[in-house]
Amino acid sequence: MIKLVLTGLWVCAVTLGSVYLSIYLATAPVGEAGAENRNTELVPGEMITVPVISDGKVAGYFLTRISFTIDKEKVVDGSLPLNALVTDELFTLLIGNKVIDIANTSAFDLNGFRTQVKQDLNKRLGGDVITEVLVEQLDYLSKDDTRNNSPDAKKLNKKPVTIVEGAAVN
Known part of the structure; x- marks a missing residue:
């Protein structure tokens, strides 16, 4: 049971991290050309x-x-x-x-x-x-x-x- 809970927490952490990173990169400040x-x-x-x-x-x-x-x-x-x-x-x-x-x-x-x-x-x-x-x-x-x-x-x-x-x- 503990393995299942830890696996679920690990999947949630990876998912939240990837969503945060993708949003951060998508809204990066625009440079000179932009x-x-x-x-x-x-x-x-x-x-x-x-x-x-x-x-x-x-x-x-x-x-x-x-x-x-x-x-x-x-x-x-x-x-x-x-x-x-x-x-x-x-x-x-x-x-x-x-x-x-x-x-x-x-x-x-x-x-x-x-x-x-x-x-x-x-x-x-x-x-x-x-x-x-x-x-x-x-x-x-x-x-x-x-x-x-x-x-x-x-x-x-x-x-x-x-x-x-x-x-x-x-």
């Missing part, structure tokens, strides 16, 4: 379709999803229309400035594109609000491909030309 992450917030992007206009006609579409991180301390009221600003910026870059040459997509500079989006958005927001731009998807789908993907099409479905392939952001 302090920076507490001030940023991920703003997930929406799927945006940007038409490509050539000779006055729609030639195709850019399918994009761009997320970004913002500095919470620099956001004044917390209700910036960030998705609307990103949509406008993408229309400006992809249609107005034509930063992507459809004929030569391999020459596309992803880092330059991210930097340009970040700089332009921060300029509009009046400070360094955007800390990082994350490109989740950037594809091109020609007008002929969209017709071929319709339910009435008798041709095989074609996939869009992937310009940038990124990881999904949650």
Whole structure:
């Protein structure tokens, strides 16, 4: 009987010790890198379709999803229309400035594109609000491909030309 009681006390002590140690390690103080992450917030992007206009006609579409991180301390009221600003910026870059040459997509500079989006958005927001731009998807789908993907099409479905392939952001 004494062996059973001592075994039970030993199991309780080991269990309490392991629970205490796991909680202590899980709530350890955050270092220098964690302090920076507490001030940023991920703003997930929406799927945006940007038409490509050539000779006055729609030639195709850019399918994009761009997320970004913002500095919470620099956001004044917390209700910036960030998705609307990103949509406008993408229309400006992809249609107005034509930063992507459809004929030569391999020459596309992803880092330059991210930097340009970040700089332009921060300029509009009046400070360094955007800390990082994350490109989740950037594809091109020609007008002929969209017709071929319709339910009435008798041709095989074609996939869009992937310009940038990124990881999904949650």
